[in-house]
Amino acid sequence: MPTSPESARDLSDPQYREAVVDLLGAMAYGELQAFERLAGDAPMAPDFYNRAAMAEMAVAEFAHFKMLRTRLLELGADPDVAMAPFVEAIDGFHASTAPNDWLESLVKAYVGDGIATDFYRDVAQFLDPQTRDLINEVCADLGHSKFVVDAVQYCVAEDPKVAGRLALWGRRLMGEAVAQSQRVAAQREALIDLVLGGSGPDLAAVTRMFADLTENHTARMKSLGLEA
Amino acid sequence: MPTSPESARDLSDPQYREAVVDLLGAMAYGELQAFERLAGDAPMAPDFYNRAAMAEMAVAEFAHFKMLRTRLLELGADPDVAMAPFVEAIDGFHASTAPNDWLESLVKAYVGDGIATDFYRDVAQFLDPQTRDLINEVCADLGHSKFVVDAVQYCVAEDPKVAGRLALWGRRLMGEAVAQSQRVAAQREALIDLVLGGSGPDLAAVTRMFADLTENHTARMKSLGLEA
Numbered sequence: 001m002p003t004s005p006e007s008a009r010d011l012s013d014p015q016y017r018e019a020v021v022d023l024l025g026a027m028a029y030g031e032l033q034a035f036e037r038l039a040g041d042a043p044m045a046p047d048f049y050n051r052a053a054m055a056e057m058a059v060a061e062f063a064h065f066k067m068l069r070t071r072l073l074e075l076g077a078d079p080d081v082a083m084a085p086f087v088e089a090i091d092g093f094h095a096s097t098a099p100n101d102w103l104e105s106l107v108k109a110y111v112g113d114g115i116a117t118d119f120y121r122d123v124a125q126f127l128d129p130q131t132r133d134l135i136n137e138v139c140a141d142l143g144h145s146k147f148v149v150d151a152v153q154y155c156v157a158e159d160p161k162v163a164g165r166l167a168l169w170g171r172r173l174m175g176e177a178v179a180q181s182q183r184v185a186a187q188r189e190a191l192i193d194l195v196l197g198g199s200g201p202d203l204a205a206v207t208r209m210f211a212d213l214t215e216n217h218t219a220r221m222k223s224l225g226l227e228a
Numbered sequence: 229m230p231t232s233p234e235s236a237r238d239l240s241d242p243q244y245r246e247a248v249v250d251l252l253g254a255m256a257y258g259e260l261q262a263f264e265r266l267a268g269d270a271p272m273a274p275d276f277y278n279r280a281a282m283a284e285m286a287v288a289e290f291a292h293f294k295m296l297r298t299r300l301l302e303l304g305a306d307p308d309v310a311m312a313p314f315v316e317a318i319d320g321f322h323a324s325t326a327p328n329d330w331l332e333s334l335v336k337a338y339v340g341d342g343i344a345t346d347f348y349r350d351v352a353q354f355l356d357p358q359t360r361d362l363i364n365e366v367c368a369d370l371g372h373s374k375f376v377v378d379a380v381q382y383c384v385a386e387d388p389k390v391a392g393r394l395a396l397w398g399r400r401l402m403g404e405a406v407a408q409s410q411r412v413a414a415q416r417e418a419l420i421d422l423v424l425g426g427s428g429p430d431l432a433a434v435t436r437m438f439a440d441l442t443e444n445h446t447a448r449m450k451s452l453g454l455e456a
Binding site for chain 2: 032035036039040042043047048049051052055056058059062065066069079080083
């Protein structure tokens with residue numbers, strides 16, 4: 001590929017544009033699914049306060065979905081077509097991590113959102129300013145998950161036995177996220193090139209990214225009072 | 229009861245206030261459930277356009293829930309306590325009307341919302357101005373269901389055979405709504421007094437209300453291209 005990473009970060013380059021559409025499509029479907037899953041988990045809440053707080057998180061994800069869809073349309077892309085390649089992997093992630101109870105759904109909401117946010121923020125730094133700003137905006141709105149941290153900390157303090165089970169659950173969430181990302185990576189070369197900053201198949205870059213993701217995941221689990 | 233209907237329509241009257249809290253509690257739980265159910269039905273959509281449109285309706289219901297919850301708090305009521313008496317009936321309605329496919333979920337979204345809106349608007353006219361304005365605001369936001377009318381009309385035109393099945397479905401929705409309302413009515417005397425304009429057990433008023441509901445239901449089914 002003769003294009004240097006710098007010149008490729010321009011939406012007038014069809015190949016770069018296509019990769020951005022791929023990325024926004026993946027994010028959009030992820031947000032739509034997050035909306036549906038959080039809304040679906042809400043009835044597991046022990047009271048209306050928590051149930052409404054989970055619904056509020058779902059609504060925030062839907063607002064993100066709409067921002068991403070609007071941008072896809074601005075780029076001349078069909079959002080349905082852009083999202084389609086990621087349905088299997090994202091549905092697969094959710095199917096393999098269906099929470100068994102309210103605590104698992106809380107940890108999933110926090111940890112799953114956190115992994116996705118880390119990943120997209122990491123990618124954003126290599127992108128054109130407009131796409132970068134959009135991704136940072138979508139990833140910034142995290143105020144809603146404070147209730148999760150409080151609720152999990154409270155439950156772990158009340159019943160320390162659950163900590164072990166939830167630590168395992170966190171590891172499973174991370175493992176499934178990695179597995180599904182690899183599945184996508186194997187099929188979407190242009191996207192992976194974009195994700196790695198246009199540096200091609202650079203094993204060091206992949207290693208660094210996973211090290212960052214793992215470190216942040218550990219910090220998040222710790223903030224819940226759990227081991228990673 | 230020596231209080232005349234007029235003087236009773238005042239929030240400083242504890243009995244009236246309690247009945248209003250009951251009404252707002254029922255509405256709030258109805259909206260929260262509508263949010264969860266619509267979000268849960270969204271994945272049945274045939275494409276992302278419809279899926280997102282259903283999610284949008286769900287989000288609108290959640291906004292209504294928040295308005296009602298805010299008002300309950302302003303009235304010094306605990307929203308959890310206010311909603312609790314209506315959980316069984318509203319959950320019962322949804323359990324007995326779980327849609328089997330996308331078309332049934334569309335008809336339910338439109339017809340169910342319509343029945344509830346008619347009922348609450350009917351009640352609102354007997355209430356103090358503040359409560360009346362809130363209810364009218366909650367019931368006014370109906371723009372989102374236009375996509376339902378278009379989608380159902382389209383499907384019925386494409387495959388006229390579904391019309392019979394959906395007509396039966398509409399009757400079932402109405403029947404279950406009436407059954408669950410009667411269940412609530414049997415338990416919440418103050419609320420029923422409020423609903424009937426403080427006129428006490430007035431059979432004529434009940435009859436009029438049901439006649440109105442049925443007429444509007446028939447008009448709605450017709451707008452979908454269906455018999456009531």
